[in-house]
Amino acid sequence: MIHYRSNAKRFVISILFLTVFCFGTNVWAQDGKALFQQNCASCHAVNKNLTGPALAGIEERVPDKKLLYAWIRNNQAVLQTGNKYFNDLYNQYNKAAMNLFPNLTDGEIAAIITYVNKAASEAAAPPKEEGGAKAEAQGSDNSLLYGILTLVLAVIVLILLQVNSNLKRLTDEKEGIPSYEPVPFWRNKAYIALFAVVLFIIGGYFTIQGAIGLGRSKDYQPEQPIYYSHKVHAGTNQINCLYCHGGAQEGKHANIPSLNTCMNCHMAINEYAGEKLYREDGTEVNGTEEIKKLYKYTGWDPQAKKYTGEAKPIEWVKIHNLPDHVYFNHAQHVKAGKVACQTCHGPIQEMGEVYQFSDLSMGWCVNCHRESKVQFTDNKFYSIYEKFHNDLKSGKMDSVTVEKIGGTECQKCHY
Ligand code: HEC
Ligand code: HEC
Ligand code: HEC
Ligand code: HEC
Ligand code: HEC
Ligand code: HEC
Known part of the structure; x- marks a missing residue:
């Protein structure tokens, strides 16, 4: 025996x-992508300039690995050393400040760069088929x-x-x-x-x-009663998010605008003559017909230029939805925290129909609270934290994360 x-x-x-x-290597391969999506995708794409430059080929532009890692961790410190390449870049991007990522480890940065290189070479290869992004998402799951x-x-x-x-x-x-x-x-x-x-x-x-x-719905992209494109409005025509979602500045909810808000412009704009629009499945959208739907809902007669009184309510399909036991407040993040909409909602200004960009899991909230610095300057929420102010001033601390003010305590987010 x-x-x-x-x-x-x-x-x-x-x-x-x-x-x-098996599980180890699998996690490794996906890490870079997840880290990129979580930390960088709000300002960077691999092959396209957004708020920050396209990251493809970054290792050729900045061959000094130490310098590159230092930049990603703390770009302000690198700028202060007077490095010419980065100072020129900074001016070229109108002195837009990149976030600081002091908590990223070498391994994590390496994973992000590996992901960027992989995505860049995949994009350089001849396009395989339509719907590349989704196919890629499946391909990476081995x-x-x-x-x-x-x-x-x-x-x-x-x-x-x-x-x-x-x-x-x-x-x-x-x-x-x-x-x-x-x-x-x-x-x-x-x-x-x-x-x-x-x-x-x-x-x-x-x-x-x-x-x-269960109950999570990352990438959820329902078809809406009117094909309303954020790309056309917030992207091409640069309408400020707060024009329609002003609630995000004042309170808990960002709110969906009423159709009256739409009519401020669409009493005059009754046809669509911009770039061609396509749904996810590739079928073309007739923008003018979609504006007519808006008139149906509001009971507007574009010939007579008056309301007929035959309005009916519109039912937008809700996309983001936290469970009832979670408390989330937009103003706390948008106004006090100065977090950009895109950090949580992704590149909305490039979306035809909106899809859910982040998974809205508890880990997602908590990880960000561990990493995010609280903006203490002109933030009246935190006058009670005098001690932090003094420590910051005297240099005892160089930053205060949300975690330090209690942002990972259960009752802050749970009823
Ligand atoms: C808030 C927006 C923002 C975020 C988030 C952000 N960046 Fe940047 N990044 C910029 C801007 C803007 C520049 C251009 C230089 C400048 O203005 O500071 C830049 C420049 C860079 C450069 C130099 C690019 C070049 O062509 O030489 C690298 C590398 C870089 N970022 C990596 C990252 C990584 C990795 C992350 C995520 C961990 C990240 N960035 C997150 C805005 C951002
Ligand atoms: C002209 C008005 C308008 C502007 C400007 C606008 N939105 Fe919207 N937004 C809407 C409408 C209407 C909906 C509901 C229909 C839909 O989901 O597409 C919506 C839906 C959304 C949703 C999904 C809501 C849900 O159901 O969970 C998010 C997130 C969002 N907008 C963010 C933004 C951001 C970020 C910006 C700025 C870049 C922006 N919006 C600009 C009108 C607007
Ligand atoms: C600040 C002005 C403004 C507001 C507010 C506005 N729009 Fe528009 N809308 C435009 C402009 C500009 C165009 C593009 C016209 C063109 O390019 O020919 C457009 C195009 C459209 C189109 C055709 C393209 C597409 O997205 O399918 C639809 C439908 C539409 N709007 C619906 C709405 C709805 C619904 C609302 C309210 C939630 C709204 N708009 C609010 C200015 C506005
Ligand atoms: C810190 C992350 C974060 C930021 C920043 C953020 N949102 Fe949200 N947003 C969320 C979450 C989480 C939900 C789901 C809320 C719920 O279900 O109660 C949401 C929901 C929404 C909705 C659906 C309606 C509602 O209020 O539930 C809209 C519209 C929206 N956000 C727009 C915006 C706009 C516009 C901005 C920028 C001005 C913004 N958000 C900034 C995380 C964020
Ligand atoms: C992109 C980063 C980010 C994400 C994601 C995020 N938060 Fe926050 N959160 C912040 C920042 C920054 C602050 C500090 C705001 C300030 O300066 O007052 C904050 C503050 C808070 C506070 C107040 C904490 C306190 O001690 O006063 C609560 C509650 C909160 N967040 C809940 C949530 C919930 C729930 C989620 C997930 C659904 C979430 N947050 C996701 C960045 C984030
Ligand atoms: C920064 C905000 C935040 C903090 C702090 C937080 N939670 Fe959560 N929690 C969430 C969100 C958001 C969800 C919903 C996740 C989902 O829908 O998948 C959640 C879900 C849960 C769930 C349901 C199970 C699940 O994963 O969906 C439990 C149990 C839970 N939290 C317990 C706790 C406990 C215990 C603490 C304190 C140690 C805590 N939470 C602190 C945001 C938070």
Whole structure:
């Protein structure tokens, strides 16, 4: 029985090793993308200049790795050293300040840059098919492949173990040591038990992942009653977000504007003559027809130029929705925290129909609170934190994160 036990031990170790290897590498590969989306995507794209420059080819432009990492962590410090390249860039971008990321580790920065390089080379390759972004999202999820690989390797391990014990029996027989018929592994209780345990762990992992994700709806992009394009309004025509979502400045909710707000402009603008518009599925949108729908809802007669009184309410499909047990306040973030809409909602000004950009998970809130600096200057919310002010002034502290003012305490976000 002794060599069975040691075989079983080896088996457990190899399975554990394989599992760690599979999930480990998978997490690695995705990390860079997630970190980029979370920290950088509000200002940077890989191949397009947004608020900040396109990041493709960054290692060629800044070959000094130390300098590059220093910039990403604390660009203000690099600017102060008088570095010519970065000071020129800063002026070129109208002195737009990039955020500081003092908490990013070397490994995390390396993962972001690896992701940028990978995305840049994928975009440089000839386009594979329509809907590139979604295809890419699927392509990067290799867990199925790894799963199959694990299974195949596990079977090979089992077969080798069997061969090993057979050989041992043969040599034992040759040397005249009495031995017994080995039980094949599919009837060996130890193996069966192990197999059950491994299945249980893997099953449990996926069940828990699934349960945590319940009710989350990242990328949710419902079709709306009117094809209202944020790209046309907030992008091309530069209408300020607060013109329609003024609530975000004053209170908890950002609010969806009433159709009267739309009519401020659309009494006059009754046709669409801009760039062609397409839905996600590739069908073309007739902007003028969509404006006519707006007239139907508001009961506006564009010929007579008056309201007929036959208005009906519009039901926009709600996209972002936190569970009822969570308290989230827009003004706290937009007005006091000076967090840009795009940091949480993504590049809304480039979206046809809005989709949910962030997963709105608790981890998402808490991670940002760990990293974000509180803006103490002209922020009346925090006059009670005199001590922080003084520590900041005397240089004892160089910044105060949201966590330090209690932003990760349960009752701050939970009713
Ligand atoms: C608030 C907007 C903002 C965020 C967030 C941001 N950046 Fe920047 N970044 C900029 C701007 C603007 C510049 C151009 C220089 C300047 O004006 O400071 C820049 C420049 C850069 C450069 C130099 C580009 C070049 O062509 O040489 C790198 C590298 C960079 N950012 C990396 C990052 C990374 C990595 C992240 C995420 C961890 C990030 N940035 C997050 C705004 C941002
Ligand atoms: C001219 C008015 C207007 C402007 C300007 C505007 N929006 Fe909107 N927004 C709407 C309307 C109407 C909806 C509801 C329909 C929809 O979801 O597309 C909406 C929906 C949204 C949603 C999704 C709400 C939900 O259901 O969860 C977000 C987020 C959003 N807007 C953010 C922004 C940001 C950020 C800007 C500025 C870059 C902006 N909006 C500019 C009118 C506007
Ligand atoms: C500040 C002025 C302004 C406001 C407010 C405004 N729009 Fe527009 N809208 C425009 C302009 C400008 C265009 C583009 C016209 C063109 O390019 O020919 C446009 C185009 C459109 C179009 C056709 C393109 C598309 O997005 O499908 C629709 C539909 C539309 N608006 C609906 C709305 C709705 C619904 C609201 C209210 C939530 C609204 N607009 C509020 C100025 C406005
Ligand atoms: C710190 C992250 C964050 C920032 C910054 C932010 N939002 Fe939101 N926004 C959210 C969350 C979370 C929700 C979901 C709220 C809910 O379900 O109660 C939301 C919901 C919305 C909605 C849907 C209606 C509502 O209030 O529930 C609109 C519209 C919206 N945001 C617009 C904006 C605009 C415009 C800005 C910038 C002025 C902005 N948001 C800034 C996180 C943010
Ligand atoms: C992009 C970064 C970011 C994200 C994401 C974010 N927050 Fe915040 N949050 C901040 C900042 C910055 C402040 C500090 C604002 C200030 O200066 O008053 C803050 C403050 C708060 C406060 C007040 C804390 C205090 O001690 O007064 C609450 C409550 C809060 N956030 C809830 C949430 C919830 C709930 C979510 C997720 C749905 C969330 N936040 C997501 C950046 C973020
Ligand atoms: C910065 C804001 C924030 C803080 C602080 C916070 N939570 Fe949450 N919590 C959330 C959000 C947002 C959700 C909803 C996540 C979702 O829908 O997936 C949530 C969900 C939960 C859930 C439901 C399970 C789940 O993952 O969906 C539990 C339980 C929970 N929180 C407990 C806590 C406890 C305990 C603390 C204190 C240690 C805490 N929370 C602190 C924002 C916060």
